[in-house]
Amino acid sequence: MSKAVDFPLVSRAAGFGLIAALALATPLSGPVNRAEAVNLADVSVADMAEKLLPSVVNISISQDDGSGDDTRPVPKVPEGQPFEDLFDDFFNGGPGGRPHPVSALGSGFIVDPDGIIVTNNHVIEDADTIEVTLSDGTSLDATLLGVDDQTDLAVLKVNPDKPLPAVKFGDSRKVRIGEWVVAIGNPFGLGGSVTLGIVSARGRTLDGPYDNFIQTDAAINKGNSGGPLFNMEGEVIGINTAILSPSGGSIGIGFSVPSELAENVIDQLIEYGRTRRGWLGIRVLEVSDELAASLGDDDPAGVAIGSIIEGGPSDGGPFEEGDIILRFDGHPIESPRDLPRFVAESRIGEPAEVEILRDGMRMTVEATPELLDEPAVVSGDAETIAPPELATPDNGADMPDTADIPVRLYGMTLGQLDDNGRALYQIGADVEGVLITEVEEGSAAAEEGLLPGMVIAEVAQDAVATPQDVRSRIVRLISDGRRSVSLMVASPNGDLKVVSLVLE
Structure with missing residues (x-):
């Protein structure tokens, strides 16, 4: 066949x-x-x-x-004619006939x-x-x-x-x-x-x-x-x-x-x-030279965690977005295709040692693969994720919410835009996005005029709602080889401007 x-x-x-x-x-x-x-x-x-x-x-x-479903009309042959048996065989499923x-x-x-x-x-x-x-x-x-x-x-x-x-x-x-x-x-x-x-x-x-x-x-x-x-x-x-x-x-x-x-x-x-395959519930990226440098590593080995799937096995730990996975259960990880294969073959429900690089430091954590529901697997773009790691788990799991965890990028600290932030910076109710809470003097963010109290509404024309959204989108852009990213930023009164942040 x-x-x-x-x-x-x-x-x-x-x-x-x-x-x-x-x-x-x-x-x-x-x-x-x-x-x-x-x-x-x-x-x-x-x-x-x-x-x-x-x-x-x-x-x-x-x-x-499928020819048995043929609905074409069957010729009517008068009874007793010489070709009656031949027509009957062919059109009514006899020897050599349909189906x-x-x-x-x-x-x-x-x-x-x-x-x-x-x-x-x-x-x-x-x-x-x-x-x-x-x-x-x-x-x-x-x-x-x-x-x-x-x-x-x-x-x-x-x-x-x-x-x-x-x-x-x-x-x-x-x-x-x-x-x-x-x-x-x-x-x-x-x-x-x-x-x-x-x-x-x-x-x-x-x-x-x-x-x-x-x-x-x-x-x-x-x-x-x-x-x-x-x-x-x-x-x-x-x-x-x-x-x-x-x-x-x-x-x-x-x-x-x-x-x-x-x-x-x-x-x-x-x-x-x-x-019965295992999965970790993470989206992984190929580590380019630029991405490795931005995550504190000089060697573009392993795969980077672009995002963690809500409700998945790794929601709440032990991974963080931006971690670089170097080895899983003793297997070296050289490309985004390696990790799903090794995780799929691992023992479901049993902890596996994972060597990672976080903020330039090597460490070993334990991750427990869970059973992957195969029908939920969704194909994804190779540059953003290995296919099985796009699997969507059942919703409704009682997992910790990480949306309010601050994220630091390019000299700025990002936080959730909540009622306290709106009151502190007098941000209008119609402004939505991610709040900039701190900006280091002399940083890339400061050089672009970003200030505490401003709100990032979009990253590369994609709307963002959490600090993790901003980091995930920037990490993916770096993996794609982008040298800069456009940010749509709102002032507290709602005025919008677009700034270009150099991705180094």
Whole structure:
């Protein structure tokens, strides 16, 4: 089956067809011998492939193409006419008639002798029936245990008469660029096809929030989707999922879900029938040189907290807006995509150590991921937040309100505009925004003529209501590479002016 993704020339590598499985191989027995080579001419994976082939299966599905809902008029054929049976078959669902089932082919592999099989979600998506064909030609009906569309993985279950030859996962974190890998699958219905290549790159992203693909030049075509990518130890280090191709065929750029990501997802699908991911309830930004300098750090490593989602796991602590997260639970954080992935894989409800940089000082805090409600995930702009951290938690949680906590930026102190502030500075009732309570002499704010008692109404044409709003918007602008920001400021009597604050 072929499934397009929102990435130029990228397609999922399953294939349509009704071709029978062709793979025949001897049962898996004993350890898989590592493929060794003195030079390129000596490369052979014959022994390894012979042992692994029985663990790779062909997957075929059928689904109604919707033609059963066809409301076109059916021709009336007089009873007893020669073509009466033909018309009846075609228009009333007889052999060769409507509705027309659609069949598709893909690949999978056995991970448990009792009949647990892994494949891609897009291979079996919307299937009415799923059939698994083993390497010896045996066909078994499969039931779906669970799917995860975020990583495009699915787990099936068949009921074999005897234990099936299963493969084991390797550690994709140990895979090096340039290492030999082997792909086995069912391209174009040609079951048991083996291709050899190398790891071309790691950490590739396409269109998913948790993407961390292995890129390989081993030939992957339509029908290979869901098949395994092996290292030279015969261990599964990836699940072949997508290709980059202008024609739909292999041009040597294929993508596999790494085992480091897949194993945890597969275990959860087997146990729960769904994935259970954690989240922290924060919006994170890439740390540019300018943003790092503004937050008191000379090294633009980690990710910065742009804002904290109200009612989320981190509402009320331990993070503050502007913190830079350097490590989560021992994992270094190098980009905004890293944090959601590590948090998603962490243990829900158990505290994790998080190394942060706050006001130029390194410290370690504990954060407890909570269960992410997957349907609430909302896609966000890459420059402002990693996608899963835009999840909206259930409202109504009794969490502390941080709107009245003062914020210091560019020599000015910002506070909530409340009744006391209005009385102190005689601010009119029609003035809304964030109150400037202090301005340091000689600061950037003072140089722009900002004074205590003034109210910031807008930052870069966006209305603000709390000190945290002002800081969040300025932090995002810095992350975007902006050198200055326009502030719409109201005097106590309501007169408006726009000042430009240099972002250094």
